[in-house]
Amino acid sequence: MKTIDTMFAALAMLAIPAAAQQVAVPDTIAQRALACVACHGKQGRATSEGYFPRIAGKPAGYLYNQLVNFQHGRRQYPPMTYLIDHMPDAYLREIAGYFAAQHPPYPVAPPSRLPAAALERGRVLALSGDRSSKIPACSACHGAALGGVQPATPGLLGLPRDYLIAQIGAWKNGARRAAAPDCMAQVSRQLSPDDAAAVAGWLAAQPVPAGMLPAPAPAAPIRLPLACGSVPPSHGQ
16 A cells, blocks of 8 residues: 555656646746736735835836846845846836836825924925925926826835835935936935935825826926936936
8 A cells, every 4th residue: 555655656746847847937028027026016016015115107217227226236135136137128128118007006195103293394395395405396306296207207106104214315325326416315415314204204195196197208308406317318407
């Protein structure tokens, strides 16, 4: 009896590779992007882990820029660098285009725990800025609705407070950089810790309008408050 059981066990082990070979894996960008959604959530919608941002629906130019920044060491996260380090440029653009075309619904924004005064300060910084501190409004670059602007400026709504604060800190201390001139590094250095917490808290608490998309690229060049190396020259200065 034991010999027969052993025989069946051996046959079962031999059958596993054969069965596995019969499973056809589609060679599609959606299939290959599964490596990304392990951290960034289904369709890139983000997960409950506050440090992995939503990438779905962001402008393709912005997503491509970030992939290049990871390759060139301007952004620091070893798993990301390892994943894309040897990918060719055309593949990076394909990945960026795939996630830019995804538009899953946003979750309900969590209520803020900040005091009312801090929330109001965050609102003012996001929508009007503070000229006395040389802080431009977030909306001046990220769009009047803060939903981003094509082709390369991301939206700021629907991102966790922890992620926003972490990125401001990374720009402030040089751990995150962008193509020169790095406008976000300049803005971050002007923000006090209280202001950074206020604007991140206000942004994270804002509801995301249904169907929010990045604003179209300006029809004519516009003058941004700061020179930004990540923004195509035809849309700024």
